[in-house]
Every structure is written in structure tokens, then in C-alpha cells.
Amino acid sequence: MRAMQNFRPRHFAIVPAAGSGSRMGAAQPKQYLDLLGKPLIRHSLEVLCATPEIDKVFVVLSIGDAEWKRYDWSDLGPKLVPLFCGGATRADSVLGGLRAIVHEAEQSDWVLVHDAARPCLARWHIEKLVRELAHDEVGGLLAVPVADTLKRADAHRHVLETVPRDSLWQAQTPQMFRYVMLRRALEAATNVTDEASAIEAAGLRPRLVEGDATNLKVTYPLDLHLAEWILENRGSC
Numbered sequence: 001m002r003a004m005q006n007f008r009p010r011h012f013a014i015v016p017a018a019g020s021g022s023r024m025g026a027a028q029p030k031q032y033l034d035l036l037g038k039p040l041i042r043h044s045l046e047v048l049c050a051t052p053e054i055d056k057v058f059v060v061l062s063i064g065d066a067e068w069k070r071y072d073w074s075d076l077g078p079k080l081v082p083l084f085c086g087g088a089t090r091a092d093s094v095l096g097g098l099r100a101i102v103h104e105a106e107q108s109d110w111v112l113v114h115d116a117a118r119p120c121l122a123r124w125h126i127e128k129l130v131r132e133l134a135h136d137e138v139g140g141l142l143a144v145p146v147a148d149t150l151k152r153a154d155a156h157r158h159v160l161e162t163v164p165r166d167s168l169w170q171a172q173t174p175q176m177f178r179y180v181m182l183r184r185a186l187e188a189a190t191n192v193t194d195e196a197s198a199i200e201a202a203g204l205r206p207r208l209v210e211g212d213a214t215n216l217k218v219t220y221p222l223d224l225h226l227a228e229w230i231l232e233n234r235g236s237c
């Protein structure tokens with residue numbers, strides 16, 4: 001237990017990076033694809049490690065990951081800790097990471113889960129999330145309001161309904177919750193695609209913190225080109 005006099009909840013980042021990138025269709029997992037001369041994963045790791053509010057960055061890699069050790073990460077400093085405990089699903093990988101830090105994280109510490117597949121994370125995204133959720137009872141996530149009209153379709157792609165979009169948001173990452181709350185929620189959850197879903201299933205209501213569209217998830221080949229443009233032109237957009 002840490003001394004109370006210098007008590008400040010710590011912020012641990014967990015970066016799930018154990019996916020196969022099947023929708024990208026590349027020869028290697030998308031987190032290692034070249035993006036402006038460095039592996040895609042490195043972009044958000046650099047930002048997380050350089051952000052003073054973040055105390056440690058745990059990267060969850062697949063057990064058989066043979067790419068990680070091909071790179072020199074030493075310039076990112078001692079904050080960065082690789083964990084070879086990825087699972088079959090993203091939620092399994094995040095839970096594996098949470099379990100791996102059980103002796104380091106305390107109940108009141110915050111965990112920020114960030115997709116390795118979101119390389120355009122900016123420091124202001126992290127700082128805004130940490131600032132706006134600092135006193136929140138539950139925690140929350142970066143999100144952007146839905147801008148397109150949304151349709152629900154049947155199996156034959158015929159429209160069933162237009163979904164009112166005025167209260168719809170697209171979830172992003174980082175998603176930030178207290179360590180024990182998040183671990184227990186994920187241990188109880190089934191078939192969740194983000195951390196907030198597990199928290200909601202526990203009967204709690206995460207807060208949305210507005211980010212922006214530059215923090216896209218690189219899922220399909222086009223997204224890699226969009227990420228490249230964003231990283232090269234972020235200052236002017």
C-alpha cells in the first residue's frame with residue numbers, strides 16, 4: 001500500500017496488441033505494418049510514454065508474437081512493459097493484461113485501455129480524458145458523435161429502420177476505468193467489444209468524453225492511408 005501523503009491515483013495504460021488484423025488482409029498483423037517509417041503500434045506507444053500523466057504502458061502481445069523483439073523500444077524508456085499474454089478475443093487480451101499487473105495496480109488506480117490499432121492518438125486526447133474523468137465515480141471513454149444517418153437492415157440488406165442518431169456516439173479508445181472495477185466487470189462479461197460494455201453490463205454508466213475523428217481505428221487498408229494523412233497533416237486540421 002502506497003504512503004497516503006503523496007497519494008495520487010496512478011494511470012496505467014494497457015494496449016491490446018495481440019490481434020491478427022484479418023480485416024486488413026496484410027501478410028503481418030496490422031500493428032506492425034509500416035506507418036511513416038515505423039511500425040503502426042509505435043505511434044501511440046510514443047505518445048503514451050511521453051505523456052506525464054501516464055505512469056506505465058503495458059502492451060499486451062500474443063504469446064507467440066515474433067515481431068516485437070525485432071524492434072528496439074529502449075528509447076521509449078522504462079514506462080514501457082511488454083506482456084506476452086494476449087487471448088483469443090480483444091476482451092481476453094485486456095483481461096490478461098489486467099491480471100498480469102495484479103501485484104502492481106491498486107484498487108483506486110486508473111487503467112486506460114487503448115487499441116494499438118489507433119495510431120493517431122494525441123496527447124490532448126489523453127489529457128482531456130484524464131481531466132474530465134478525474135472525479136467521476138465510474139470512468140468513461142473517448143467518443144465522437146455519429147455524423148451519418150444510420151440504417152438497421154435485415155439479412156437481405158433491406159432497410160428495417162432509420163436509427164435516430166441525435167444521441168448516438170461512436171466509441172473509441174482510450175477507455176478509462178478503475179483497476180478493480182474494470183477487472184471484475186470483464187471477468188463477469190461475455191461477448192463485449194469494448195471495456196465500457198462490460199462496465200454497463202455491471203449496471204454502471206460510463207461517461208463519454210468527446211474526442212475527434214482523427215483517432216480512427218486502422219481496420220481496413222484504406223484506414224492506413226487515412227492515418228498516414230492525419231499524422232502528416234494533423235497540425236493543419
Ligand SMILES: Nc1ccn([C@@H]2O[C@H](COP(=O)(O)OP(=O)(O)OP(=O)(O)O)[C@@H](O)[C@H]2O)c(=O)n1
Pocket residue numbers: 015016017018019020021022023024030031060086087088089090091093094115116117118217218219
Ligand atoms: N485477440 C485480440 C484481438 C484484438 N486485439 C487488439 O485489439 C485492438 C482492436 O482490435 P481490432 O481492430 O479488431 O484488431 P484485430 O482483431 O487484429 O483485427 P481483425 O478483427 O480485423 O482481425 C487491436 O489493437 C488488436 O491488436 C487483441 O489484443 N487481442
Ligand SMILES: C[C@](O)(CO)[C@H](O)COP(=O)(O)O
Pocket residue numbers: 090115170171172173193194195217
Ligand atoms: C474498442 C473499440 O475500438 C471501440 O470502438 C472497438 O470496439 C474495437 O472493436 P474491434 O472489432 O475489436 O476492432
